[in-house]
Amino acid sequence: MAKGNPLQEQLLKAGLVKKSKVSQVAREQHVAKHAKGAATPNEIAVDAERARAEKVERDRALAQECKAQARIAELRAQARQIIDDKKIPGAGDSEYRYTASGAIRTLLVSDEQRKQLSTGALVIAQLGERHLLLPRAAGDKVRERDAGMIVLDHGSAGQADTTSAEDDAYYAQFKVPDDLVW
Secondary structure, three states: OOOOOHHHHHHHHHHHOOHHHHHHHHHHHHHHHHHOOOOOOOHHHHHHHHHHHHHHHHHHOOOOOOOOHHHHHHHHHHHHHHHHHHEEEEOOEEEEEEEEEEEEEEEEEEEEHHHHHOOEEEEEEEOOOOEEEEEEEEEHHHHHHOOOEEEEEEOOOOOOOOOHHHHHHHHHHOOOOOOOOO
């Protein structure tokens, strides 16, 4: 008898199984072991594949989030660089007051800069704790990269005029003194 399973040999000697049944089981095991056909995936393999797919998806989402954060940081750095390069020094004795972050701020400007601020030719940008004057073109470039850095812009389309013609006609009857500076 060929070298086989010791349990099968014991069962044969005891007369509990027939030799034909033992050889049939041995053939089935051999065929199952060396079969070239597609084996049906078992539950463990399906679970492992599912876990691998979920991990790949999580990794992809995490990488995409990291890339987005890196892009935001890059745009903010570009905006800070533009502000540093294009800032206009506030030169003058006249105080220009505006609101930023819920507080009234003051910036010393010249009369010419005050006019440019009111027409929108100049904007005020925030860099850290400092507020600086920028020309309109530089302000637009900063707004493209990080709109939160622009504190005051009288020429932007975002601050649409909310008064109607009826309101303008009503307020026209009240004269504002020329020397009034807020």
